[in-house]
Amino acid sequence: MNISQASKATGLPAKTIRYYEEIGLIRPMRSTNGYRTFTDTSLHQLNFLARARALGFSIDHCRSLLALWEDRDRASADVRRIALKHLNEIEKKISDLTEMRDTLGELVRTCDGDGRPDCPILNSLSATSFS
């Protein structure tokens, strides 16, 4: 299977697959003409990566998870630790974004959005403190 087939099968752009090889996440075979060849194992790895990335794991986390996945003797605690760390990061981001949303939402709510120059949004951005 060539790269475009692998791309279709996994939903990952060909460019991304090449990138994953470049940074050593995967090692697809090569056929005699130099084309990358993807086996079921490669596809499984790519699917794994696609899912882990979709859950927001960093490439480095993915590398660890992939290594653990390929290690039949790994302890689930190791996996859980990585996942929990990532989960905390996600929750921090959500909390930050929620704060942004609330502040910004309040500003938008109080802004008439008409043709006049007075604008609470700009006023707030100019103020010395958000209060």
Added chain:
Amino acid sequence: MNISQASKATGLPAKTIRYYEEIGLIRPMRSTNGYRTFTDTSLHQLNFLARARALGFSIDHCRSLLALWEDRDRASADVRRIALKHLNEIEKKISDLTEMRDTLGELVRTCDGDGRPDCPILNSLSATSFS
């Protein structure tokens, strides 16, 4: 006022202030020795930028907002449009992250995290669908 004073006054790193000048967001004066000189106006702009960035506005959005801020005849509708667009992006991110958190949280919850190799997190990442 030199750059380190401006940095203290606004909370922005000196590097960031230089960067903002480089991309044309601000244009501080220069004194005869080549040092940047920050006036009250510069500080106000920097504070404005710091606040807008803290609310997650992109540099491009900041550029527009700053231009609108300096235009006494602007319509508040223009500002509101930018803020609303950004608000939608934030809400999309929150929704994506929340979905991630829920999925990942469920996986972590069902993972014993002991020394044994069985791990629902990896199993799920290997599965053909999250369901």
Added chain:
DNA sequence: TCTTGACCTTCCAGTCACGGGAACCCTTAT
């Protein structure tokens, strides 16, 4: 057989919003 077009390859550059660090200039105090 030739050619066309769809693949594939590598390599280089750009993205966003800075941060680190080198190499060097200016000012003030000792």
Added chain:
DNA sequence: ATAAGGGTTCCCGTGACTGGAAGGTCAAGA
């Protein structure tokens, strides 16, 4: 004279790709 602590520019690196150029490979049609 020197040292410390500013300031300056310039270049490289980040994460995780994405776009594009230049060129090799393959299958099908005229």
